[in-house]
Amino acid sequence: MSTTAAGADPETWLAARLADVTPPGGPRRRERLHPVGGAWVRTADGYRLLNFAGNDYLGLATHPAVVQAAQQALQQYGTGSGASQLMSGYREVHHQLEQELCRFTGRPACALFASGYQANLAVLPALVGPGALLCMDQRVHASLVDAALLSRARVVRFRHLDLADLARKLEIGPVGRRRVVVTEGVFSMEGDSPSMEALARLCHQHDAMLVVDDAHGFGVLGEHGGGITAALDSSQVPVLIGTFGKALGAAGAFVAGSSTLIALLEQCARTLIYTTALPPALAAAALAALTQLRRADGPRARLARNIAAWRRLAQQQGLVLQDSETPIQPFPVVASEQACLLSQALRERGLLVPAMRPPTVPEGASRLRISLSALHDTADLRQLAEALAACT
Ligand SMILES: Cc1ncc(COP(=O)(O)O)c(C=O)c1O
Incomplete structure (x- = not known):
C-alpha cells in the first residue's frame, strides 16, 4: 500500500511511491551495453x-543476412510505417512475413503486432469479456496477466504445468460459460514447457479455447524452429502467439490461427487498430531470420x-x-x-x-x-x- 502523504508536492509524492515499489536487494537499473562481437558486450x-x-x-x-535485409527495407520503405495497419501502414513486406509465418506455423492466417506485449493485450480481450472464464498457468508473463485484467473475464490461476489442477478449475460453472486456457510454450523464467498434446486434449474435453504464447519456443523448438506447437494444428491450438524480439533477433510479434480469429482481431484488437504498424525494416529482418532457421x-x-x-x-x-x-x-x-x-x-x-x-x-x-x-x-x-x- 502507498505511504504517500495526500497533498505532498510532486517530487515527495514520486519519491514515496518509488520507495514503495523498489524491491529488496536494491532498485532495478537500465544499463548501457554495447555489443562487441560474439556474446560479448561492453559497459559504458x-x-x-x-x-x-x-x-x-x-x-x-547481428547476423549479416538479417542486418542486410533490414538495411534494404530501410532504403525501400523508410524508417517508420507512418500509420496503423488499418490506416495506411500495412506494407508488402508485412504481408510477405505473414505468409511465411503461416507456412512456418502451419496456420491459415496471421496478424502482426509491434511487440509481444501488444499481441497479448490484443488477444485475450478480443476472445472474451465479462462472464467468461480465463484459466491461466500461475507463472504466465506479465503481459498475459495485464491482458486478462483488460478482458474483465473471471481469472483463475492453475498450478504451474499441473493439468490435474487445470481440469478441476475448468469445472467451474455454469455450463455453457466460455472458457479460455492460457499458457506459455516455454516459460520465460523456468525454461520448462507444458505437455502440449495433453493440454490440447484437456481443453478439447472441456470445450475450452487454448491460447499459447510461444515467445521463447518459436524459432528454437520444433522442426525448423516452428515452436512448441509445430506438431499441432489450429484445431488443437486455436490461438498461437510468437515474438520476433527473441530467437528471431528483431522486434514485433504475430498471432496465428484461423482466418476467423484474424478477422476478429482486425475488428477489435485495440493494439492492432490504434498503434503505428511494425516498422517495415523489422518485418524484413524477421523474414530474413526465418530463412536462417531452415539451415540444417x-x-x-x-x-x-x-x-x-x-x-x-x-x-x-x-x-x-x-x-x-x-x-x-x-x-x-x-x-x-x-x-x-x-x-x-x-x-x-x-x-x-x-x-x-x-x-x-x-x-x-x-x-x-x-x-x-x-x-x-x-x-x-x-x-x-x-x-x-x-x-x-
Ligand atoms: C512469454 C512472453 N510473452 C510476451 C513477451 C513480450 O514480448 P515483447 O518483448 O515482444 O513485447 C515476453 C517478453 O519478455 C515474454 O517473455
Whole structure:
C-alpha cells in the first residue's frame, strides 16, 4: 500500500511511491551495453562482459543476412510505417512475413503486432469479456496477466504445468460459460514447457479455447524452429502467439490461427487498430531470420550443442540445475538479496547473469536466469560453470 502523504508536492509524492515499489536487494537499473562481437558486450565504463542475459538465442540480431535485409527495407520503405495497419501502414513486406509465418506455423492466417506485449493485450480481450472464464498457468508473463485484467473475464490461476489442477478449475460453472486456457510454450523464467498434446486434449474435453504464447519456443523448438506447437494444428491450438524480439533477433510479434480469429482481431484488437504498424525494416529482418532457421547446420544446431554442453559442464562442477532443455537455464537462489549478490560476484568475473526477483518470479523463488545463445562457445560456458561453482 502507498505511504504517500495526500497533498505532498510532486517530487515527495514520486519519491514515496518509488520507495514503495523498489524491491529488496536494491532498485532495478537500465544499463548501457554495447555489443562487441560474439556474446560479448561492453559497459559504458569500458568493461567487457560475457552476456548470459539476452533473448537473442540464435545470435540473429547481428547476423549479416538479417542486418542486410533490414538495411534494404530501410532504403525501400523508410524508417517508420507512418500509420496503423488499418490506416495506411500495412506494407508488402508485412504481408510477405505473414505468409511465411503461416507456412512456418502451419496456420491459415496471421496478424502482426509491434511487440509481444501488444499481441497479448490484443488477444485475450478480443476472445472474451465479462462472464467468461480465463484459466491461466500461475507463472504466465506479465503481459498475459495485464491482458486478462483488460478482458474483465473471471481469472483463475492453475498450478504451474499441473493439468490435474487445470481440469478441476475448468469445472467451474455454469455450463455453457466460455472458457479460455492460457499458457506459455516455454516459460520465460523456468525454461520448462507444458505437455502440449495433453493440454490440447484437456481443453478439447472441456470445450475450452487454448491460447499459447510461444515467445521463447518459436524459432528454437520444433522442426525448423516452428515452436512448441509445430506438431499441432489450429484445431488443437486455436490461438498461437510468437515474438520476433527473441530467437528471431528483431522486434514485433504475430498471432496465428484461423482466418476467423484474424478477422476478429482486425475488428477489435485495440493494439492492432490504434498503434503505428511494425516498422517495415523489422518485418524484413524477421523474414530474413526465418530463412536462417531452415539451415540444417545453422544457429539452431549450435544452440542445441551449447545447451547440452552447458548442462554437462555445470554438472561436472557439481552445480544442481533445474530441468530445462531450452536456452533458459534457471539457477535457483531463493532469497532476492542472495541472488543479487551472486549476480554481482559473477559480474566481477566478467559474466553478465541477471538476478530475477519478485514480482517477476514468486516470493522465495529468486534465481539467476542464465540464457544461452548460439553465440556462446564452449570456453564461455566453461567459464560460467567454473565461476558459478566458485561463487556458491
Ligand atoms: C512469454 C512472453 N510473452 C510476451 C513477451 C513480450 O514480448 P515483447 O518483448 O515482444 O513485447 C515476453 C517478453 O519478455 C515474454 O517473455
